[in-house]
Amino acid sequence: MKLPSQAEVALDEFFDGHPVATFAINRHHVITHWNKACEQLLGWTRACMVGTRNQWQPFYVKERSLLCDLIVAGDTNIADHYPGHSHPSTLIPGAYESEDFFPNIGESGHWLHFTAAPLRDAEGNIVGAIETLRDVTERRVAENALRKSRDGLEHIVEKRTAQLAHANDKLEDDIRQLTELNDLLSAAQQQLVQAEKMASIGQLAAGVAHEINNPIGYIFSNVGTLQNYLGQLFDMLDAYQEAEASIAQPAVVTRLRAMRERIDLDFLREDIPALMRESGEGLVRVRHIVEDLKDFSRADNNQEWSRADLHQGIDSTLNIVANEVKYRADVVKAYGDIPEIECLPLQINQVVLNLVVNAAQAMGEQRGTITLRTGMADQQTVKLEVEDTGNGIAPDALSRIFDPFFTTKAVGKGTGLGLSLAYGIVQKHKGRIEVDTELGRGTCFRVLLPIRHTEEQT
Ligand SMILES: Nc1ncnc2c1ncn2[C@@H]1O[C@H](COP(=O)(O)OP(=O)(O)O)[C@@H](O)[C@H]1O
Ligand SMILES: [Mg+2]
Structure with missing residues (x-):
């Protein structure tokens, strides 16, 4: 028997004191080294391990090959033995790494990371293998x-x-x-x-x-x-x-x-x-x-609400204003199919009169056309349009035309009451007046009147 040389002793001590759990086997798969860190981590002493082939024991219930055994055996399909858990080392040629959970180690099991590398002689033949294991439980848990x-x-x-x-x-x-x-x-x-x-x-x-x-x-x-x-x-x-x-x-x-x-x-x-x-x-x-x-x-209480034919009212009103209109414009009637409406007929006539007179007065030197158009706005509402080819309404005047006394006409010619009167009457009928106008082109006043009169709900 050969005494261990000084270098070998130093290597053994180095191996033993190495803080990473490490063991080694020889070419016969017999454990040659089992360091202190290994004892501590796995709970198996060097005394019981060195000289045996029981390296599987701390990890498994049944005998099986570890990474180091596979390396020593020259197995080329290591991944098959550890499906999903192992891969060749990226750092050391011929080495393998694997990671797995071992429920039998410690109180509630541990995650271990193995690295196994071949040990070679001077000719490069594999004479054993060294395997380190690190506890990566904390990392895994985290x-x-x-x-x-x-x-x-x-x-x-x-x-x-x-x-x-x-x-x-x-x-x-x-x-x-x-x-x-x-x-x-x-x-x-x-x-x-x-x-x-x-x-x-x-x-x-x-x-x-x-x-x-x-x-x-x-x-x-x-x-x-x-x-x-x-x-x-x-x-x-x-x-x-x-x-x-x-x-x-x-x-x-x-x-x-x-x-x-x-x-x-x-x-x-x-x-x-x-x-x-x-x-x-x-x-x-x-x-x-x-x-x-x-x-x-006046809310003119002495007038009666009654059904009236709007067309009749327009016609009689046109007769009254014939003098105002006939020298300035032609009147075109475009009457639609509308039912009688429930209204204060005289007041509606007043509205028509005011609109037609305004239309006539809006004409310049040239003779123009006034179109009176009727029709249905929707199922409950009749519309009456008085459209002229007159001079139109300036934008700044447009917001004031319904104000009483607002007039752009010469003194004595306009009182500025026509449209405010019309507005009040239409309002009383729960209707609306709309205006489309373009300077120099003409104006269209649209009166919308409900067919049925409804009393104010209070
Ligand atoms: N068809 C229209 N074309 C151009 N301007 C109009 C028309 N109708 C009304 N206006 C403008 O609205 C103003 C107010 O009209 P209204 O109340 O009838 O008062 P008046 O006719 O007495 O001036 C008119 O002075 C005129 O400037
Ligand atoms: Mg007027």
Whole structure:
């Protein structure tokens, strides 16, 4: 027997003290080395292992080849013995690695990572194998936990994504509904503002009309009486003038003549009746305005709701305004098939009249066309259009045309009450007035009226 050389002793001690669990076998698969770390990790002592072929024992219940055995046996299909767990080492040629779980080691089993490498002699022949094992339980457990929590997270993310997508869809839907609602609201608000304006102006107009009505009444009658008196005075003057010839005193005659020339009696005789006539006409106009104002403000309770043929109303109204229209425009009737509508017929006529007069007045030098078109807007609503080829409405005026007293016409020609009156009447019928207009091209007023009248729900 050969004593171990100093180098061999040092190698043994190095092997034994190496902190990684390591063992080695010779070409006969007999264990030659089994270090301290190995004893500690596996719980099998060097004494019971070295010299045996029991390297499988700490790991398996039945005998089987370990990586080192396969290397020594020169097996080329190592992967077949450890399906899924082993692969050739990327660092050491001829070495293999594997990783597996061993339920029998320790209290609740361990994950071990093996690396086995061949030991060769000077000629390169395999004379044994060395195998190290590392406990990778912690890493494995952490990996598992990580995988689990990642799977969990992925699941949560998937769920949240789905929830978010759903919420997003709902939000989009809500936004769409809100936008629609908003549009409706602003339209309703516009109508309310206009209605409110009309209501307060109506009150104002009623007050003004009432205040003006009385004085106008007595001025009207006084002017009539005054005209009478003036007639009588002139007759009297005539009589005096005739008597002038028989006045004997020349001084008196001269004075009378001088005075007549000074006051220009002949002119007065002509001018006073003209003044009276003008005043009378002015008064008639004021009276009309007051009437219009009263109409505009009054909810006209003494009129009856009744079914009426709109076409008949339009025709009779056109007769009334024939004088206003015939020198300026041709009238085209494009009547559709519409039922009778429940309305205040005289007031609807008033609307038509105001629209037609406006259309006629919108014509410039050139003769134009006024088209009166009727038809159904929907099943419950009739529409009446008054379209002209006139000069159109400027954008800045458009928002004010329904305001009482808003007029772009010369003094005496427009009162600015026509459209506000029409607006109030249509409102009372729970209808609508719409305007399309283009400067220089013409304007179309569209009146929408419900076929049935419904009382205000309160
Ligand atoms: N068909 C139309 N074409 C052009 N402008 C119009 C038309 N209808 C109304 N307008 C404008 O609206 C204003 C108000 O009309 P309205 O209330 O009838 O008062 P008025 O006719 O007395 O001026 C008019 O002065 C005019 O500027
Ligand atoms: Mg008018």
